[in-house]
Amino acid sequence: MIADGFTTEAYVDLLDAADDGGYEFLTVADYLATPAEDRPARFLLLRHDVDRKVRNAARMARIEADRGIEATYYVRTGTFDPGFVRTLESLGHEVGYHYEDYVRADGDLGEAHDRFARHLHLFRRYCDVETVCMHGNPLSPHDNRDMWTAPDAPAFGAYDLLGEAYLSMDFVDVTYFSDTGRTWRDGALKIKDHTVGDSAKAVSVGETAELAALLREGAVDRGCLLVHPERWADSVPELLVERTKDGAINAVKRGLRLVRPPATPSSTS
Numbered sequence: 001m002i003a004d005g006f007t008t009e010a011y012v013d014l015l016d017a018a019d020d021g022g023y024e025f026l027t028v029a030d031y032l033a034t035p036a037e038d039r040p041a042r043f044l045l046l047r048h049d050v051d052r053k054v055r056n057a058a059r060m061a062r063i064e065a066d067r068g069i070e071a072t073y074y075v076r077t078g079t080f081d082p083g084f085v086r087t088l089e090s091l092g093h094e095v096g097y098h099y100e101d102y103v104r105a106d107g108d109l110g111e112a113h114d115r116f117a118r119h120l121h122l123f124r125r126y127c128d129v130e131t132v133c134m135h136g137n138p139l140s141p142h143d144n145r146d147m148w149t150a151p152d153a154p155a156f157g158a159y160d161l162l163g164e165a166y167l168s169m170d171f172v173d174v175t176y177f178s179d180t181g182r183t184w185r186d187g188a189l190k191i192k193d194h195t196v197g198d199s200a201k202a203v204s205v206g207e208t209a210e211l212a213a214l215l216r217e218g219a220v221d222r223g224c225l226l227v228h229p230e231r232w233a234d235s236v237p238e239l240l241v242e243r244t245k246d247g248a249i250n251a252v253k254r255g256l257r258l259v260r261p262p263a264t265p266s267s268t269s
Contacts, residue, residue: 005208006182006242008234011060011227015067017212018044023223027094028072029130031169032162044215045174045224046071047165049098049133050079053230058087060229065091074098074133074165077119085127095127096165100135102147112147113154120159132156133165136180169224175203177211178226182243184211 004010018025023044026034031045046064050057050073057073064071072094075085085095097120105111123129134144145167147153156163163169177184185206203219205211214220233239 004233004239004243006179006231006233007239008059008063008232010208010212011232012063014208014212014215014225015064015069017215019067021215021218023215023218025069025071027070028096028133028165028169029094029162030070031174032131036170036173039222042218042221044222047133047224047226048073049135049226049228050075051098051135051228051230052079054079054081054084056229056232056234058084059234060227060232061088061091061093064093070094072096072131072165074135075123076100076135077122080123082126085123089127094131095123095129097123097129097132098135099132100137100144102144103135103137103140103142107142107146109147109150109153116147117159130162131165131168132161171224173222175220175223176226177205177223179208179228179231180226182231184208 021042023042024040026039026043026045028045028047031039031043046069048057048060048071057079061071061073070092073088074096076098077100079098088095099116099119101115101119102109102112105115120129120132136144145164148156148164148167156168178186183206185204203214205214211225215223231242233242
């Protein structure tokens with residue numbers, strides 16, 4: 001086994017820990033489509049943002065499917081491939097659009113929604129899309145979520161969507177953990193990867209082994225895990241590359257924190 005908290009082996013152990021803890025697995029669409037009183041008493045949402053390395057995402061999807069787990073995969077336009085999203089759906093997973101149209105439109109609301117509509121139409125030619133999730137670009141001063149919270153912005157229903165993974169979930173009820181920054185701990189490395197609105201978090205972990213122990217104990221009744229497939233290595237060379245890449249990106253993020261405050265969606269300002 002490769003000694004690191006972000007490997008395929010470590011991820012398998014995380015899934016086994018959730019199973020040991022008695023969690024039911026929900027997709028984001030399942031969560032949003034089910035009234036709060038009808039949701040399981042203990043559940044876990046597995047959310048994957050496919051920013052790079054489609055092969056890693058496909059490997060992770062098969063591991064989950066072999067265990068009867070359904071997860072949500074948010075795919076960017078740059079990682080979109082008809083065969084890939086069809087494979088995800090055939091394995092029982094939810095596919096969503098990992099949008100970045102507001103940043104690409106440099107904050108122009110009308111252009112952002114024009115882009116969003118075109119991309120959503122493309123996705124829906126090959127798979128069902130019921131939920132979306134923003135991609136957080138730490139280098140941009142814009143936050144993609146602002147395309148929904150700005151005055152006169154269209155509602156999710158205008159696109160026949162159940163909602164958005166950050167904006168539509170109750171993070172008082174659901175405890176959010178993310179591997180952004182190569183750590184599960186909240187803080188300066190998660191520039192835009194943060195919940196919106198009211199939230200509550202009574203527990204915090206940094207390492208994957210700590211999170212696995214937390215799940216085995218059932219210490220959190222309802223949780224959401226954001227896992228970026230490209231971060232989880234399957235070999236020593238890949239592990240070294242990803243460690244180096246994450247280290248460089250984290251250095252840039254720390255620099256950005258010094259020169260400007262973190263951007264937040266207009267709904268929280």
